[in-house]
Amino acid sequence: MISKGDKIYSILNGLCPRCHQQKMYRFSNPFVVSDTLKMNEKCNDCGLKYKMEPSFFFGAMYVSYAVGVAIAVAVFVVSVLIFKTRLITSFYWISGTLFVILPIILRISRNIWINFFVSYDSNAASKNR
């Protein structure tokens, strides 16, 4: 099971990658497009600065590309193998799905990216106090 301390827990919930105590994003709803990528500057629990250097999250673009391809493949497999759609129809499904969940892809990619660099530390929050 996924629980606190697992990287995937931080990634799926958008939590601080070091203490897993609080959300990195200022607004919980990713679908308000103007707010999708608004993040807190740092974690109030452990003091981790999310944007470690200027344009830190630029690298998340590569992650979002990989995530996008993975989702496209998944949608393709489901539509062709399960729903037996034609190729062109599966293409519409892929485009539609990627478009609709783009805000989620963008956030998940940032979460994955920052988790490459920061590991969970169960003592992080208390150390900072």
Ligand SMILES: [Zn+2]
């Ligand atoms: Zn933290």
